[in-house]
Amino acid sequence: MSIDFEIPPDAKAIRLRVRQWVHDECIPAEKRLLEGDDYKTVLNELRVKARSQGLWCPFIPKEYGGMGLGPLANALVQMELGESPLGALSMNTQGPDDATMLTILQNGTEYQKEKFLKPLLNGEKRVCYSMTEKAAGADATGMQTRAVKDGNENYVLNGEKWFSSAASVADMVLIMAMTDPDAPRHQRYSTFIVELPNPGYNIKRDIPTMAAEGPLSHIMGGGHSEVEIRDLVVPAENLLGGEGNGFNMGQHRLAYGRLRHGMHNVAMAQRALDLAAAHVTKRETFGKLLSERQGVQFMLADCASQLYIARLMLLHIAYKAEKGMDLRQENGIAKVYLANMVHQVVDTAIQLHGALGYSLDTPLARWYTHIRSQRLVDGPDEVHRWTTGRNVIKEFLANGTTAGACGGDLL
Template sequence: MDFGVSERIETIVSMINEFVDRELIPMEPEYLVHDFDEMLPKIREKQEMVKKMGLWAPNFPTECGGMGLSLLEHGLVSEALGRSPLGHFVFWCQAPDAGNVEILHMFGTEAQKERYLTPLVEGKIRSCFSMTEVDMPGSNPVMLETTAVKDGDDYVINGHKWYTTSADGADFAIVMAVTNPDAPPYLQASMIIVPNDTPGFNIVRNIPVMGHEGSGYASHAEILYQSCRVPRANLLGTEGHGFVIAQERLGPGRIHHCMRWLGICQRAFDLMCKRANERVIAPNGKTLATRQIIQGWIAESAAEMEAARLMTLHAAWQIDNVGASKARDSISMIKFVVANTMNRIVDRALQVHGGLGMTDDTILAYFYRHERAARIYDGADEVHKTSLAKRILRSYEGKEVR
């Protein structure tokens, strides 16, 4: 396998890093204290700059108006963008739009692509993904209570969802609902496009997360579908194949997440090292950097980041070359390894900053409260570990080991 990076991608990543440092990081103090909608005019200005640089929508297909980067290439871009919470949105490769573009591109009809995919890639509209339910385990997408019942040429959707990321201000949702209740478990659900202005699509609230409600794309909505009627033409792919489509979406999506988390790791690591070198802790001028425990944290963090990064790039290479199904062990591994690596490094960086780390005077408190969820969404750590272990153990059944 070859993780070699082309000169083109090296240039792109360098341009992105420079843009993040010059244009986005200075915006963060304002972003931390204002609603997303208040920041939107400034964000739009930065997005226009990105378009002029030719770096818009890096992971979306070229025929849709994106850059068409491979998963491995986009992983490197995502790492650079992850250093700022504004990065992915400004360059237009944020979740859940990125995953929705992928499934619309793979499974959408020509009419669906014209109405939803093209304007979504262009940044003219936003979308949300509505799968997780209040009373069902989010890590098991075959357990759903939301139903979509056929009525003539329509589906009538009823259900209760939450953690529908970015529903606030989105133009449409892709909803996972049971359409075939008598089919085998993995063939019961379908994905259906629901415009957010459809009667019966009701946003109850933006859920407060760690004390912050959020708005716009940085929000997580609770939604009631109450006799929400949409045309059957809004079905994505084949009826009953919602789980299959979800797996196509979630595999590459985990690469996006993991590389973004590694960008967060790098930002936290940089801040930690800078603080350790500057923070004087004794009258003789000695700094935190002279303390062995801090040195241990620095060394451990550097090694953990490098290991997590190589694991993630390997998983991305596998998906690009042999497909997500054959890469599922690697995908499970990186999901819990990188999430935990990020949480440890952010925690160490915050600790090194002391009281300052608890404030919003640095980005660390934001990362601490927003990224703890990384060990839960897209499959909790424990689910990935259990699934991975079962597959490994099955491979040893009847196998002679000396």
């Protein structure tokens, strides 16, 4: 009996449709933006067309207006959308909105779904997520922003947030704040939905980063804001998921975000490798095509190997998600691997392009400066490796072998 790697026909079909969509619509639209067309006009045209074709909110249930894709089909779709910065945006599946939509869908009251989720699903509004703080960094249980109840009607929030992605283009924000400092460590925090703009939520600046920025970077939601929260009054009905559940909801949300980053990284790496292959099969040096040189072939082989491993990782995680299995160990391993994989493949593509790759005449240099963040966002590599290593030890102590912590339960 053989292991069946056959993708179901319906998942294959939607992957092909999305691949065609990205190549026929999103990549040409990138060129329109570079030529000066208005971003909002271009995006609106893409979204209207995508929605008319049923390409909208892939992971959202059909009863809420989405495509209702399961983990496997959604993974295949996301691994296509990441080829273009307009891919996910065109189908309203961009971060940080996507994981935040899921959080409200799974934990929101009917009032919250109607007032806040509905306009997000319709693409009328955008949302950001304010959790990270300078003082806490990767330790989410170190957050100091406080929410104090003022009678029974409101909470008053005070504190600061750091690196709130897409805050400058958001119409609402989910804020995590401490509601009970005396509770067990993971039950001290709660999450609140706040409409923006709000005088209590002051975006001090979009933090400059090493990423190469163009005129559209922040308009598209690529900014990361430093935020001051002062006497921000939030109605009690905007508390999401009940008091003390903010941390657990946040971790569940980040788990999807890590996977989505990884899926998009596969798509970006694939496009980078395609660009490299196109270049070396045309570029001639010293009377010989670059593609005929063994050293170049070795470089392409390494990229192909990394992409192959990346795809298998994501397919296995999607399989476990489909079956409702615990995928935390695999998720942490994949998060680190995929972040480093895309860095290596894009770096190789730049090297094979020579000075052209270093220039901004191809998208490679912009991608290179952007993807360095992948080893930091949603938890730095070191935190995930620390957790993975602890699990290896736990598995050995429990079962006398480490196999279960490194894919040994695959069968």
